[in-house]
Amino acid sequence: MIAKRVAAEKAVELIDNGMVVGLGSGSTSTLAIRKIAEYVKNGLQITAVASSKNSEKLAKELGIPIIPFSEVKEIDITIDGADEVDHDMNLIKGGGGALLREKILAFNSKKFVVIIDESKLVNKLGQFPLPVEIVPFASELTLKHLEALNCKPLIRRHNDKEWISDNGNLIVDCIFNVINDPSDLNQKIRSIPGVVETGLFIGMTHTLIIGNMEGTTRTL
Numbered sequence: 001m002i003a004k005r006v007a008a009e010k011a012v013e014l015i016d017n018g019m020v021v022g023l024g025s026g027s028t029s030t031l032a033i034r035k036i037a038e039y040v041k042n043g044l045q046i047t048a049v050a051s052s053k054n055s056e057k058l059a060k061e062l063g064i065p066i067i068p069f070s071e072v073k074e075i076d077i078t079i080d081g082a083d084e085v086d087h088d089m090n091l092i093k094g095g096g097g098a099l100l101r102e103k104i105l106a107f108n109s110k111k112f113v114v115i116i117d118e119s120k121l122v123n124k125l126g127q128f129p130l131p132v133e134i135v136p137f138a139s140e141l142t143l144k145h146l147e148a149l150n151c152k153p154l155i156r157r158h159n160d161k162e163w164i165s166d167n168g169n170l171i172v173d174c175i176f177n178v179i180n181d182p183s184d185l186n187q188k189i190r191s192i193p194g195v196v197e198t199g200l201f202i203g204m205t206h207t208l209i210i211g212n213m214e215g216t217t218r219t220l
């Protein structure tokens with residue numbers, strides 16, 4: 001936890017007065033949200049937009065001013081975690097199922113800052129099952145096309161039911177083991193009708209902050 005915390009706190013130092021801030025999702029982002037709330041209590045003036053209902057609820061409870069997506073023109077900085085990061089700072093995200101909103105935030109941000117502990121660094125993406133958001137309609141056919149890309153696709157379940165995203169969709173966790181060409185795979189998956197978005201974030205990371213167990217950080 002200390003590795004995630006120091007990475008989160010280092011990222012929050014990049015926030016200035018007047019900024020529109022994108023809030024990520026997951027345990028590392030939660031630590032960032034808690035730190036942002038401390039700054040807000042001490043006078044930092046920002047508005048924020050959240051990438052999940054959970055993050056929005058937490059931010060509101062902690063007193064961070066939240067605006068809806070409809071009021072967002074541009075985001076100055078988004079701070080978010082990741083499940084895997086390769087040497088080119090490409091990511092697998094969506095372990096928490098918030099990949100679509102997270103990608104919209106990242107795409108619309110002047111600066112996309114990724115915060116991780118060093119266990120998330122990998123030589124090649126794919127050990128972590130790739131989350132893919134799909135519409136529930138004709139999910140069997142969409143799964144068949146995902147399987148044809150050499151993965152084992154599993155619809156995410158919770159409490160014996162299909163898990164539903166904040167957008168009313170299903171999440172499929174695709175076990176690839178190794179992804180040799182993340183950009184090509186991203187395009188192939190996105191071309192399947194029924195797929196809404198993938199958890200592959202290619203060339204989107206501006207800054208990567210890596211925390212370690214000694215309580216120090218490295219910024220790339």
Ligand SMILES: O=C(CO)[C@H](O)[C@H](O)COP(=O)(O)O
Pocket residue numbers: 024025026027028029080081082083092093094095096097098099102
């Ligand atoms: O993409 C995400 C949620 O959709 C998270 O950022 C990712 O799963 C990392 O989570 P954590 O910080 O808990 O390790």
